[in-house]
Amino acid sequence: MQAPLVYSHDTSPATGTTVPIMPGIEWICMPLPFALNHINLWLLAEEGGYATIDTGIATPEVREAWNTILANRTLTRAIVTHLHPDHVGMASWLEQEKGAPLWMSQGDYLTATLINASIGPFSTTALIDFFIRHGLSQAMSSAFSERGNHYRKGVPALPNSYRQLFAGDVLRIGSHDWRTIVGYGHAAEHMSLYCEELHVLISGDMLLPRISTNISVHPANPYGNPLKLFLDSIDRFLELPPDTLVLPSHGRPFRGLHSRVAQLHAHHVERCDILLKACKGHAFSAAEIIPALFDREFSDPHQTMFALGEAIAHLNYLVHAGKMQRLEQPDLIRFIS
Numbered sequence: 082m083q084a085p086l087v088y089s090h091d092t093s094p095a096t097g098t099t100v101p102i103m104p105g106i107e108w109i110c111m112p113l114p115f116a117l118n119h120i121n122l123w124l125l126a127e128e129g130g131y132a133t134i135d136t137g138i139a140t141p142e143v144r145e146a147w148n149t150i151l152a153n154r155t156l157t158r159a160i161v162t163h164l165h166p167d168h169v170g171m172a173s174w175l176e177q178e179k180g181a182p183l184w185m186s187q188g189d190y191l192t193a194t195l196i197n198a199s200i201g202p203f204s205t206t207a208l209i210d211f212f213i214r215h216g217l218s219q220a221m222s223s224a225f226s227e228r229g230n231h232y233r234k235g236v237p238a239l240p241n242s243y244r245q246l247f248a249g250d251v252l253r254i255g256s257h258d259w260r261t262i263v264g265y266g267h268a269a270e271h272m273s274l275y276c277e278e279l280h281v282l283i284s285g286d287m288l289l290p291r292i293s294t295n296i297s298v299h300p301a302n303p304y305g306n307p308l309k310l311f312l313d314s315i316d317r318f319l320e321l322p323p324d325t326l327v328l329p330s331h332g333r334p335f336r337g338l339h340s341r342v343a344q345l346h347a348h349h350v351e352r353c354d355i356l357l358k359a360c361k362g363h364a365f366s367a368a369e370i371i372p373a374l375f376d377r378e379f380s381d382p383h384q385t386m387f388a389l390g391e392a393i394a395h396l397n398y399l400v401h402a403g404k405m406q407r408l409e410q411p412d413l414i415r416f417i418s
Contacts, residue, residue: 085340086340097150105257111137113138136175139170159172161185162274163285164189169236170235170237186271188268191269199230205230205231209226215366215368216414217368217385264285266312267287268286280321281328282321282325285329286329290332356374368389405417
């Protein structure tokens with residue numbers, strides 16, 4: 082039996098304020114206009130001011146919060162864990178208005194640029210067509226079309242240049258070294274940061290205390306196996322000390338990363354077992370199988386995109402493992418175990 086997670090704080094910072102984690106590290110909580118209603122950012126003190134880890138989504142509320150927080154602080158750089166709007170959305174504004182250059186992996190910077198520009202398989206049209214082949218209803222596909230490029234609403238622009246992060250880079254931030262740990266499955270090239278001296282991991286979305294990060298298949302890589310990539314990636318955290326303090330993008334800071342990795346593996350095994358039983362002798366599309374995976378209905382495109390992408394990820398995982406068959410027709414893809 083795994084030990085329970087231990088949280089270092091009882092409450093999150095109010096919008097526009099910071100809470101000290103330890104000397105040189107401050108916690109910011111920015112609002113999100115989704116069911117998942119917040120993202121954590123982390124200020125790391127260094128010469129000349131503070132580096133921020135992630136930036137928040139581009140909304141007036143987040144911009145106002147940044148102006149309040151930076152009223153008596155200088156931002157030196159924005160180190161972004163990955164491409165999703167809640168992480169990179171304010172990067173262009175922070176560069177232009179606050180003079181903070183973007184540091185990011187190449188995989189995520191380029192993918193963000195393609196999605197923002199809606200190019201080829203990264204376009205909204207390609208996403209809708211991909212989901213239709215996996216059983217998306219006509220009504221929901223129309224809702225996707227009406228929504229348009231939703232990514233661009235959260236990331237209206239990206240900086241024209243960036244400082245590239247590589248796996249295993251050591252960044253000197255203040256008086257401490259932080260090593261980048263690359264993760265796959267959730268994003269193209271997600272970068273977490275670990276400080277050995279402090280025993281602190283800034284995990285981004287790769288390790289969250291209460292929910293499993295979304296793992297999806299996308300049109301550009303329809304046969305991909307992001308779930309295996311994700312599970313292999315979080316296993317790298319097992320190399321870190323058990324008492325490491327984890328600073329996640331969502332939820333409160335916690336200790337117990339080894340337990341959390343085990344919990345996530347168990348969660349995805351359970352999801353796969355559900356699919357194997359549901360598809361035993363019966364072929365279903367990913368859209369048809371969503372009710373077996375989730376105990377609620379999805380009526381909006383945002384949540385439907387996550388649910389359908391995650392269903393496909395688990396089905397692809399089982400196909401790659403030789404436990405499921407993929408049945409392709411010109412207009413529909415089904416799976417059977």
